[in-house]
Amino acid sequence: MKETHHHCSVIILAAGLGTRMKSQRAKVLHPLLGRPLIAYTVGLAQTLEAAQSILVVGHQADEVRSTLEGVAVDFAMQDEQLGTGHAVQQAMPHLKAEDGPVLILCGDVPLLQPDTLRRLLAHHRESGAALTVLTTQLAFPEGYGRIVRSPSGNILKIVEEKDASEAERELGEVNTGIYCVEARYLRESIHSLSSRNVQEEYYLTDLVEMAHAEQKRVSGLVCRDASEVMGINARDQLAKAEATLREQVNHRHMQAGVTLIDPERTYIGMDVDIGPDTTVYPDCYLEGITQIGSGCLIGPNTRIVNSEIGNNVEFRGFCVLTEATVEDGAILGPFCHLRPGADIRSQARIGNFVEVKQSLVGAGSKVNHLSYIGDTEMGEGVNIGAGTITCNYDGVRKHKTLIGNRVFVGSDTQFIAPVRIGEGSLIGAGSTITRDVPADSLAVSRAEQKTVKGGATRLFDRLRKRKK
Ligand code: UD1
Numbered sequence: 284m285k286e287t288h289h290h291c292s293v294i295i296l297a298a299g300l301g302t303r304m305k306s307q308r309a310k311v312l313h314p315l316l317g318r319p320l321i322a323y324t325v326g327l328a329q330t331l332e333a334a335q336s337i338l339v340v341g342h343q344a345d346e347v348r349s350t351l352e353g354v355a356v357d358f359a360m361q362d363e364q365l366g367t368g369h370a371v372q373q374a375m376p377h378l379k380a381e382d383g384p385v386l387i388l389c390g391d392v393p394l395l396q397p398d399t400l401r402r403l404l405a406h407h408r409e410s411g412a413a414l415t416v417l418t419t420q421l422a423f424p425e426g427y428g429r430i431v432r433s434p435s436g437n438i439l440k441i442v443e444e445k446d447a448s449e450a451e452r453e454l455g456e457v458n459t460g461i462y463c464v465e466a467r468y469l470r471e472s473i474h475s476l477s478s479r480n481v482q483e484e485y486y487l488t489d490l491v492e493m494a495h496a497e498q499k500r501v502s503g504l505v506c507r508d509a510s511e512v513m514g515i516n517a518r519d520q521l522a523k524a525e526a527t528l529r530e531q532v533n534h535r536h537m538q539a540g541v542t543l544i545d546p547e548r549t550y551i552g553m554d555v556d557i558g559p560d561t562t563v564y565p566d567c568y569l570e571g572i573t574q575i576g577s578g579c580l581i582g583p584n585t586r587i588v589n590s591e592i593g594n595n596v597e598f599r600g601f602c603v604l605t606e607a608t609v610e611d612g613a614i615l616g617p618f619c620h621l622r623p624g625a626d627i628r629s630q631a632r633i634g635n636f637v638e639v640k641q642s643l644v645g646a647g648s649k650v651n652h653l654s655y656i657g658d659t660e661m662g663e664g665v666n667i668g669a670g671t672i673t674c675n676y677d678g679v680r681k682h683k684t685l686i687g688n689r690v691f692v693g694s695d696t697q698f699i700a701p702v703r704i705g706e707g708s709l710i711g712a713g714s715t716i717t718r719d720v721p722a723d724s725l726a727v728s729r730a731e732q733k734t735v736k737g738g739a740t741r742l743f744d745r746l747r748k749r750k751k
């Protein structure tokens with residue numbers, strides 16, 4: 284069943300605003316597990332290797348186009364949203380195929396699986412139908428078009444809920460909004476739709492009744508898993524789809540050898556790879572294009588976005604990483620923040636309340652407490668004392684701090700960049716380093732300490748007398 288479908292064309296409807304979302308943003312741009320809704324349906328067409336995919340856009344067409352940059356789809360514009368039938372009409376001038384099957388999909392049905400479409404295509408071909416509808420059975424069919432069948436089981440028509448009679452509303456078989464239509468039949472029939480209905484829209488669903496009236500064969504295929512063909516019309520459905528998809532993704536990772544302590548509280552995006560024997564604690568968010576090696580331990584409440592993590596890395600919880608790279612065996616957190624360009628080499632340690640941006644921290648180096656490291660290149664085996672700050676910004680420009688191998692930096696040091704610290708140097712605690720330090724040197728910059736013997740006693744006596 285894994286054959287490709289170079290002979291089929293795909294039309295995807297995605298012009299609607301999605302009124303029921305109550306949003307400024309077009310429905311198909313809402314993210315589902317980090318990807319815009321429309322990406323799922325377009326991805327399906329690509330999996331099938333369809334001969335041509337046409338996307339009907341309208342609301343926020345430019346944004347929809349730009350989220351799909353580089354993807355092989357043709358765009359058809361529907362300026363006014365006069366219904367699903369009208370949307371398909373706008374796609375017709377772009378359709379290249381003269382005959383063969385055309386899959387019509389909705390941009391708001393993201394959980395649909397390629398195998399279901401393959402089955403739909405096969406069923407369509409075998410039954411010799413002009414039009415095949417994918418249907419499903421629902422316990423609560425509210426909001427969907429209902430499938431009306433003859434006593435012998437033939438599909439007679441689809442009635443939209445708003446146009447349905449009491450009796451028709453009782454029907455549990457619904458239209459998924461997914462169809463396979465012969466290109467030839469679509470061309471001759473699509474322009475005959477009328478908008479005589481409650482919503483005064485051109486309903487694509489009316490093609491069924493039309494085909495029937497013209498003695499064309501209409502066929503139906505029931506999709507057993509209703510959750511797969513659920514349409515996203517409102518935010519509760521978006522959340523439901525997110526939960527379903529999350530469960531699928533988490534299941535896939537567990538099958539591949541990843542331990543999720545509590546899969547229901549683990550949020551892993553579509554484009555995240557995780558190696559076996561990595562353990563993920565609850566309330567972690569692994570997002571964007573992220574790779575995580577094997578044998579890692581990701582402590583609770585950690586968020587990793589667009590990052591690359593090696594093997595056996597330990598996150599001690601509450602870490603936030605964005606566009607960072609971490610090599611094998613590093614130990615991070617708790618409570619560290621790795622910002623874009625943080626490049627943490629093997630066995631390095633980034634401890635609590637440490638922020639690293641656009642900086643290399645060499646192998647085995649330690650930045651364990653309360654530091655800001657920005658625009659820095661740090662060698663190997665460096666020890667950065669607590670509270671050390673690289674002062675990289677002069678209010679206008681960013682400057683670099685270069686720290687050689689095996690440098691030891693005492694606590695509460697400030698490096699006023701640009702500054703260069705040679706290999707093997709020692710910086711005394713509390714220093715403000717404004718000038719370069721050559722290799723193997725000791726640099727200290729702080730006021731000399733004064734100690735007055737008995738000074739405390741005398742001072743307190745004076746203060747107490749004044750108080751009386
Ligand atoms: C539609 C079907 C309904 C089916 C349901 C399944 C019709 C008339 N009804 O209803 O039978 O049960 O899908 O989810 O077809 N769109 C456009 N241009 C338009 C109108 C819609 O491109 O003028 C697009 C939307 O962006 C969306 C898709 O078509 O991606 C479906 O539109 P929607 O308004 O969600 O239709 P439903 O009311 O769900």
Ligand code: MG
Nearest residue numbers: 391514515516
């Ligand atoms: Mg819908």
